Every structure is written in structure tokens, then in C-alpha cells.
Amino acid sequence: MIDEGGVFTNILHNVTDLQRRSSTRMYGNVVVNRINLLYKDNPVAKENALKRLRNSDIDHIKDLLLGCQNVRSNLKSLRMNQIYKGGYLILIDLL
8 A cells, every 4th residue: 555655565464475476486596506506417316306396385484474584594495285284283273
């Protein structure tokens, strides 16, 4: 929301979707570069690692809604079931 030239947000964690997507995309690129460097002499292992990365999602380890930060140290490549399980556990805890 824009009010008198200032920008305000109604997002609970004060991180816009653009900021969140940008940080996760940058982290994903760092992981791809690390995989390429680590397995540069082993194309089979490199392809397997990249495949595992493609089947995962870069997400925040500690959720932004819980007051955690949108920083690289709070990002990790997680399998989808880990993400949903974590969200479910938070929901149960809040109820």
C-alpha cells in the first residue's frame, strides 16, 4: 500500500514476494554452481545431484511468519514433503 509517498506493507513478515523469490533464486544458483564445481570430473554424480535439486524446493528453514529472517543462512534445499510436514507441524502447534 502506498500512503503519502511512503510504502507500507500488510505482509506479516515484512518481506515482499519479490524479495523472497529473489533470495531463494540466488541461493538456488549458488547451489547449482557448487554442484557443478564439486562434481566437475564426475558427470553422472553431477547429473544425479542436479536432479535431486530439481526435485526439491529452496525454502526458508525457519519460517518468515515466525519472525525469522530472509537471509541465506536461513535457506535450504528441501524435499517437498519436508516443507509440507514443517508447515503442518507449525499449524498444529498454533492451534
